[in-house]
Amino acid sequence: MVKLDDIKKECKSILEEGKVKYIVGYKRNNNYYMSIPAFIEKIEETDQLIWDPTCVYNLVRFLRDEKLRKERQKTPDTRPIGVIVKGCDSRAINVLLQEKFIKRENVYIIGVACEKSGVIEKKKLRKKFNEKNIKQIEFGKDNNFIITTEKGKTTISAEEILAERCIECNNNTPVIYDVLLGEKVERSLSEHFRSLEKFESISTEEKWNFWKKELDKCIRCYACRSVCPMCYCDECIADSISLAVKPDTTAEEKAQKIRWVEKSPVSSENFSYHLIRALHLAGRCIDCGECERVCPVDIPLRYLNKKMEKEASEQFGYTAGLDPEKPALVSDFKDDDPQDFII
């Protein structure tokens, strides 16, 4: 398992050398067991850094904010920012590079291998523990987690509270990095796409009913969109009112704005929104699970994206975020691509 000291050491050294402007990592949250993102600018702040099974967040999202901030500044500090990434998060960087949203020199990637472990899923944790009593969760030996509560320490097998995406993951080591901490370990806790079996086996009608029930809950808070590292458009196609009208937006452009999706949270519009999102993430989603984590009404959004990921993999042999030099899923074709869907 990666030693926290190694992470701190690396961060200290790059800050000392002035290689990066600041580092995005994880730190402890006051009075709560979950970590929170940390923005480390000074060497002494590196002591705040932590690395434990609650480091669930995909910090790549902050690269977008940094880019926007830099665009606004007159004389921006052009040094890269450091970011701590897990295997899944690193693939998000690859997608952003592939889409030319960021440049490689704008980011210093501190890759942290999950090895045989991963991060927790709160839903699973809640079933076993009273969240209020938990003080801290740490990586234990032999692929276990150590949970500290008011009553003392309990050791639990990681798989019991490991996030489903971590169980299915086969990219547990970052694929792009400036420095890699931890070992590259091959592992297969379960078959990839196992979680989809349940959905694929049910009838079309059952699927419809399931998604109708789930998507009807949506309150269109757009938290999924806000947290997603891929949702970086200035103007989302789902927005019909809050369009970014800039000084150079012409009258014709304003007149041509189309309301593909209405704002009201009703079945048809919710379906439109979520299906557009799923399609726009096809070949781009790297299964960091953030959309599902932040959903206030617990819509299992991951399954929509996972299904697209499976189609891309099985039909076109494509996995998102492995190679920033290759063309994206939807902008590439081969002579032997399947065509049986064409009537």
Add this chain to the structure above:
Amino acid sequence: MRKRIGFFICHCGINIAGTVDVKKVSEGLSKYPGVVHSEDYIYMCSDPGQSRMVEAIKEKKLDKVVIACCSPTLHETTFRNAAKVAGINSFQCEIANVREQCSWVHKDMKKATAKAIKISKAAIERARLNESLEPISVPVTRRALVIGGGISGIQSALDLANSGYEVILVERSPSIGGHMIQLSETFPTLDCSQCIMTPKMVEVSKHPKIKLLTYSEIQEVAGYIGNFKVKILKKPTYVDPDKCTLCDECTKVCPVAVPNEFELGLTRRRAIYIPFPQAIPATYTLDINNCPGLFPIACGKCADVCEPGAIDFDMKPEILEEEVGSIIVSTGYDLYGKEEMAEYGYGKYEDVLDGLQFERLLSASGPTMGKILRPSDHKEPKEVVFIQCVGSRDPELHCAYCSKICCMYTAKHAMLYKHHVHDGQPYVFYIDIRSGGKDYEEFVQRAIEEDGVIYLRGKVSKIFQEGDKIKVWGVDTLSGKVIEIDADMVVLAMAMRPSEGASELAKKLKIALDKDGFLAEAHPKLRPVESLTSGMFLAGAAQAPKDIPEAVAQASGAAVKAVNILSQDRLYHSPTIATVNLTLCTGCGMCVDVCAYEAIKLEEGKAVVNEVLCEGCGTCSATCLRAAIKVKNITPLQVHEMIKVALGG
């Protein structure tokens, strides 16, 4: 200002009216907002039909018209031109396809009529938002490039040059001439191939309008119709043709001997060689791959004996950049591979030859000076078996297609063999005889009746060597008899296939290949010499197996097609092209990757469309996640409005 829209629906005889109640559609549409004129007519595309439209536009002051008829691929141009005549912009005329997409595919009149109304309404919604556009015009570079110096390429180049246009003829081997120059005599007249070919080759070399580049390959092609930019790699021959006196001293001292390509391995040549005496350009080539070494010079004997000092070991590959307006591709054919035909002993037994090798044996300038002798022991073969359809018409194992020329050249081979060896007996195994063509059938009959060629209808089951004979086992399916022939020589009519490297070249040119790897024509019947890429044309066996007259005819056809372009002052291009909304573009470059025409580039982090390369296919628009790129007159807003109407909203 409120739009005044005219609507017309065509009966197309009963093609549309048989399934769609056209009166009802016309009536229904007459009440649609903005429609001030609505009528039906039996044939809108007919002259009176078009006149009705023109009159309606003038009388009722229409500013947009929608015609519900057949597919826009057929009559869009007709109606747009008529609209222009009537005085409105041609892009204010829109087609609603109610035939291919409605009447032809439905039976229930009620439902088909309802659908036709929706399709028509959607087209009206689209037309409502159509911009008036004018074609984009571009200048033309009045020069042509011909790729491949066989008979087709030579013919195209000469036709173009004689029309007054400059031509660059590129050939990858050291001499032009292609396969035709290897042939002995040609069917059905039996005139000597070299005798009719060499005058054309000489004409090419002397023509002031033709720039001949042999031993050269196409490296890169960019640009578009009328304005292609081509990079040509000219490989070094290490011999200066101006100094070379063709004294042949160099080959006498060259220590290397390799199979001679021109003689198809029947003889050997030196590392420095001239492909054949009449080669154009008439000069020697040093084959660097077989030379003992130039860097550092390992042998250098040829240079030592070269009195005029024509051999220059320091010659370097050159890259020439040329601009042309049109390209003709005539890359020809190769014979199906030896390695594929092991069952016929090809490549195993010396006396099993392919058709081209037999041509060389027949040729007066060939390795045997026109005597038919077996390669193994130089004896005259007394019984020769010719096998047709070797590799052709065999969808399971080899090529599915018919190579077309083999029936005729096999008859020619058998006939010529008989002319050389009077006491010999030729046999031909065939599936059927395909002798369509002027004087072709008579030629085959002559071989059978006058020259006593024995035709056996059936396939050969086994070929093996026994002593100095080649045993051929087969069956005559007409008599049902098993046939065993102790042959002295076997000649295989190998299938034709696209020449090596044709597919790589096609990728560089961005022209399509068919399922067999031949260059694909734009339409099998009506556009047989055009490729799918505008400005590029096809000639000869590169497009499909064909004989000399057909290849020459297609080459001349391709030349005329090229002249169509080169004779214009400017070319006009459809203005329905993609445009980028720079505010929304994030510069992800997906449109760049997806564009089949390489019309989009990223400049300063934003997509930029080349308006001449863009064909308006809309793939970029469908790919863009930000809806930042749209095609004129089929914008997302238009699509949205069309969907809204189609859904009944």
